[in-house]
Structures are given as structure tokens and as C-alpha cells.
Amino acid sequence: MNTQMDPIRAARLLEKWITFYGMDDRGAWPPEDYPYVEKACEAMRLAIEVLRGNPVNQKMDIRKAASVLEEWPTIHSMDDPNVWSPMDFPFVRNALEAVTFAAAFLKKQQAGPSS
Secondary structure, three states, rough: OOOOOOOOHHHHHHHHHHOOOOOHHHOOEEEEOOOHHHEEEEEEHHHHHHHHOOOOOOOHHHHHHHHHHHHHHHHHHOOOOOOOOOHHHHHHHHHHHHHHHHHHHHHHHOOOHHH
């Protein structure tokens, strides 16, 4: 089943990814890695709000969040099925699509909201 990505679906997948990947769990990450994970999580949460059409009280600007989202998949091998269990990879692939969609959506918002 190939479901078209849209802002609401992307927001839901990002929320699930944050939980799946333990991005809120400082203890799950080596101390030297967590500051970046925390920054990426903040970017994803900002993207979730923007995707849902909510106003954002942003610590991180939209342009910076888009940049973090663009680099996240490469750093965390989201496109490499050999890194993930066969059972998890379909979800990871969907989450990758959501991250990519969210980055493009943020860039579009940065260029000028269409409201």
C-alpha cells in the first residue's frame, strides 16, 4: 500500500519516529551524541507544528530546522535497509519520506506562507 504523503501523515510519522528512535531519551544515547539528537528532535517537533498548521513559538528558526531535517537521514542511515531489521525497515522508509517531506515543507514555508 503506497499512501501519498501529506502534512498530517508526515506529522504523525515524525511523532512515531521520535518515539521509535528514542529521541526524547537522553539515557539512550552516548552523551557526546545527544546534543545533536536533541537538536534534531526539536527540529522535528517544530516541523510537526508547522505541518499541522499551528503557529510556532520557535527556539529554532524554520530554515535551520529544515537544514537539520535534510541532514538527519544521511547521518542515521535511514535509507540503508542493511542497518535496520527487516521488520522495522518499512516504517523507517516511511519515516524517511516524512522527514524529507517535512524539510521541503519547511523550506516552502520559509519562502513565504501561502496564506
